[in-house]
């Protein structure tokens with residue numbers, strides 16, 4: 001039996017993934033609305049294929065926990081997939097993780113059974129060793145005989161959660177002195193994916209290595225695009241596509257990150273890049289690359305708004321095409337569109353209309369900008385005087401065939 005804390009993109013996918021391979025899994029979440037939707041077999045977010053697995057596994061191998069204590073007592077392995085958002089100075093905020101650990105420890109009580117606690121949430125390197133382990137030790141006696149602590153960082157991409165989870169490239173497990181943890185090996189055996197046991201700090205570090213490199217490639221591409229724009233007469237999308245044709249890049253899925261746009265957004269890259277920068281700073285290390293990766297990204301709303309401003313006057317309706325942080329997802333957290341709309345509004349432009357194939361309502365509810373949202377692509381083309389592509393949905397690829405109005409393509413789709 002496995003218990004999973006947090007039923008968001010990572011937790012729900014993890015719980016259903018383990019259920020799919022025959023394990024009994026309890027899911028716990030503090031968000032009642034989210035649990036109510038799941039009980040009705042509805043996903044709380046857009047994620048392809050996950051609805052099919054939910055439908056198959058709910059109340060079969062996957063259960064929304066009704067009695068948390070009983071679930072924890074019943075489980076050999078407890079996974080933590082709760083959010084680790086931005087803290088005050090850019091560091092990772094571990095409040096939700098501590099809450100879930102507290103809840104676990106309170107339920108363990110006198111239970112003598114050994115438990116493996118696995119942190120899947122992204123936490124900065126050294127957190128397990130220097131903070132979580134001492135925290136648990138201070139709360140519970142005879143730790144060694146009762147609890148084994150592990151990390152298992154997750155590398156899935158939103159929009160592809162299911163395929164990335166069940167066909168992961170590698171499973172990384174951090175444990176004390178790289179010790180193999182039999183039950184985790186057993187859980188993952190049916191996945192047929194190579195498993196690597198590494199030190200706690202290494203497991204945590206690899207996740208940041210991955211996300212900060214992706215952020216760096218994006219900021220690099222945006223900086224190059226800015227240079228090209230200022231020089232003029234450079235076709236930026238052609239330049240990058242021709243770069244990708246070099247055989248050293250060929251067939252490499254990373255090319256989507258070596259491409260300009262509106263800056264990286266979403267839940268992970270901004271917070272994780274900032275968290276590692278903040279950790280390095282606290283350690284007294286200069287990290288000029290990370291510093292400017294972040295600065296370049298933070299400047300993107302201004303850069304994009306400057307370009308928009310060159311083409312508009314204040315009486316024009318600006319039509320924003322795309323509100324989610326990337327195509328294929330309805331997640332609007334840290335979406336570039338929101339930062340750009342905010343910047344435009346701060347410059348006095350209030351005739352803004354938005355359209356997204358899936359994220360209109362979520363965006364409106366999350367940001368409360370008080371702008372109008374259009375129900376269809378045709379409606380926004382009709383209403384706006386100028387169209388601005390901020391998310392690379394396929395629907396926008398041929399927009400120039402649908403209208404003679406000016407289109408500013410900040411995703412270089414054309």
Ligand SMILES: NC(=O)c1ccc[n+]([C@@H]2O[C@H](COP(=O)([O-])OP(=O)(O)OC[C@H]3O[C@@H](n4cnc5c(N)ncnc54)[C@H](O)[C@@H]3O)[C@@H](O)[C@H]2O)c1
Nearest residue numbers: 006008009010029030031082083084096099100121122154
């Ligand atoms: N989203 C991604 O693409 C992705 C990829 C890899 C790793 N991660 C990492 O995984 C973690 C989770 O990310 P996510 O995108 O799934 O977040 P999310 O916001 O979608 O989900 C987190 C869930 O945890 C729940 N929660 C918070 N505190 C809780 C508690 N004490 N008990 C039970 N539930 C609780 C929330 O209600 C929410 O449903 C983060 O650390 C993130 O950085 C995310």
